[in-house]
Amino acid sequence: MNASTAASFSVMTPADLGLSAASTGRDVRLAARSGGFLGHTSGLAAEYVQVNLAILPTELAGDFLRYCQRNPKPCPLLGVSEPGEWTLPDLAEDLDLRADVPRYRVWRHGELVAEPSDLHGLWRKDLVTFALGCSFSFEHALLADGMRLRHVDEGRNVAMYRTNIPTRAAGVFHGPMVVTMRPLKAADAIxxxxxxxxxxxxxxxxxxxxxxxxxxIRDIMKPDYGDAVEIRSDELPVFWACGVTPQAAIAAAKPAFCITHAPGHMLVTDRLNQQLGRS
Amino acid sequence: MNASTAASFSVMTPADLGLSAASTGRDVRLAARSGGFLGHTSGLAAEYVQVNLAILPTELAGDFLRYCQRNPKPCPLLGVSEPGEWTLPDLAEDLDLRADVPRYRVWRHGELVAEPSDLHGLWRKDLVTFALGCSFSFEHALLADGMRLRHVDEGRNVAMYRTNIPTRAAGVFHGPMVVTMRPLKAADAIxxxxxxxxxxxxxxxxxxxxxxxxxxIRDIMKPDYGDAVEIRSDELPVFWACGVTPQAAIAAAKPAFCITHAPGHMLVTDRLNQQLGRS
Structure with a gap:
């Protein structure tokens, strides 16, 4: 199942909804909350930190925290909610984790069973939300340095792949690292x-x-998530660890119930990308 | 002309002379000064900064200084002598620039005319010596991080190539950038x-x-200077700007007279590699 295929069911484009690179995180959240915006968030609200989500029952939260600690490159933890709460005060005001993501994924026993745009009917008091950093943040820095990114130029979701790089297991969680790929000339790759x-x-x-x-990765033109982009003869594919990695771990751990975002359909926060890199 | 071919004429190996990675810069200088050591300095005195040399008449010194300033990646300037002096007090005590390099190159009108191991008969009162940083210094940091470098493992000089990357001209000096190459796995390249x-x-x-x-670079197995090394199927060739670049600029500028070191046959200083990176 390809996340961008799901997005194409949406009638409203980001432009129809007034969303662009210049939008705020709150703009994107409110558009998602209203149900009008179902698309991927690549290239939107470019100044703001976007995050991957894993929403798990409390009984799995300890294992997942350790999984993030042991795998900081794919799972850099930016925020953890209180059990049952749908807010992340460190990352955003005016936030409703049940509605502010354009598209969610619901998993039962490791199977993807639904891609709703709203969680009101599914929310539980024992759910803990984990927010993980996203490569869209560093794209902001690459673009600011004058680089061109093809998927951004073409308005596509970034290409994501399952790899044979293992993550370090923690409790029930284990599985392969998922990566994003951007084609770059060698000097830009450096x-x-x-x-x-x-x-x-x-x-x-x-x-x-x-x-x-x-x-x-057997076929670079067939990503496991997101959209393929051309790699030209003077370019190298460059791969970064991706916050979709927990979805591969969830498919392996097969918890009875959990929720994630749909790949590329991120929660956009109030934090500024330019404030990263100062810890 | 291949510098390592010249080195093979030497009867005495570094080991014969008691030289190794554990030697000091002064050990290597004294071995070169005595005339016993004519070989390349890759892998020797690993703790100490090695430098590329360009020795030019005063009338060309201004142009060359500007050339270095405009091309800091290939020409990082670590020291400049007073005219006619054969010392560089900032870089080494007990230094004789006329004898402490294992092998020099003498250039007349842009042509390489000799590779002596001693400059006593050639020294002039108007010569200014420029000392440029060398990639052997960062090899120390790569090895300290646990990386393997094939040319070091195999006791070879590093492979160097003329490229089609232009340098920025200054006065009479212009020409292509020269690079060193090391094959590395992708994770090590990063x-x-x-x-x-x-x-x-x-x-x-x-x-x-x-x-x-x-x-x-047309044929990676045919370096312009130094020795070829195998590149395995799971490796990338990684290229760094090289302090032999001024020799390409001298070949292009064709000054009536100048002197350089022979590629890979460096002046070893008293400065420690671990003290670099603090400016």
Whole structure:
């Protein structure tokens, strides 16, 4: 199942809803909350930190915290909610975790069973929300440095792949690392290593570059999530750890019930990307 | 002409002379000064900063200083002598620039005319010596991080190539950038970008990685200076700007007379590599 296929069911485009790179995080949240915006958030509210979500029953929260601690590159933890609460005060005011993500994924026993745009009928008092940093934040820094990113230029979701790089297990959670890929010329790839090294809270430096087969990717034009982009003859594919990794761990752990965001359909916070890299 | 071919004429190996990675800069200088050591200095006196040399008449010194200022990646200037003096007090005590390099190159009108191991018969009162940082210094940091470098493992000189990357001209000096190449696995290439970014005074981050043809290198197994090394299927060639670049500029500028070191046959100083990266 491809997240951008689901997004194409949406009648309203971001432009129809007045959303753009210049929007605020709150603009995007309110558009998602109203039910009008169901699309991916790549390129929107470019100044604001976007986050991956894992929403788990309390009984799994300890295992998941340890999983994040042991795998900081795919799972950089930016916020954890109080059990049952749908707020993350450190990341955003005026936030409703039950409605502010354009598209969620509901998982039962490791199977993806639904992609709702609202969780009101599914919310439980024992749910704990984990917010993980997202590569869209460092894209802001790459673009600010003058780089071009093809999926942004083309209005696509970023390409994501399951790899053969194992994560470190914690309790029930284990599985392969998921990565995002951006094609870059060599000099830009080197600059991108320098720039993204500065922000470990949004995945830090790349985990691989060059031959995709070396990390178990068979066909670079068939991403497991998001949209494929062309890689030109003078470019290298550059791979970063991705906050969709927990979804592979959830598929492996098969918890009775949990919720995530749909890949590329992020929660947009009030934090500014330019404030990252200062810890 | 291949510098390591010249080195093979030497009867005495570094081991014969008691030279190793554990030697001091002064040990290597004295071995060169005695005339016993004619070889390349890769892997020797690993704790100590090695430098590239350009020794030019005073009338060209201003142009060359500007050339270095405009091209800091290939030409990071660590020291400049007083005219006619064969010392560099900031870089080494007990230093004789006329004898302490294992092998020099003498250039007349842009042509390489000799590779002596001693300059006593050639020294002039108007010569100014420029000392430029060398990639052997950052190799120390890469090895300290646990990386393996094939040319070091195999006791070879590093592979160097003329590229199609232009330098910025200054006065009579212009020409292509020369680079060193080390084959690394992708994860090590990423770490190498991070580590070498910290030391701009010894060439800083790589200037290219991946396809050699993109920077004008036709045959990676035929370096223009130094020794070829194997690149395995799970490795990328990683390229750094090289302090041999001035030799390409001298070949282009064709000054009536000047002297350089022979590629890979460096002046070893008293400065410690671990003290780099603090400016």
């Amino acid at each position: 600059r991108a290593v320098q720039i993204t090294t500065r922000t470990p809270e949004v995945h830090g430096a790349p985990v691989h570059l060059g031959d995709p087969a070396l990390i178990g | 770490r190498a970008v991070q580590i070498t970014t910290r030391t701009p005074e010894v060439h800083g981050a790589p200037v290219h990685l991946g396809d050699p043809a993109l920077i004008g």
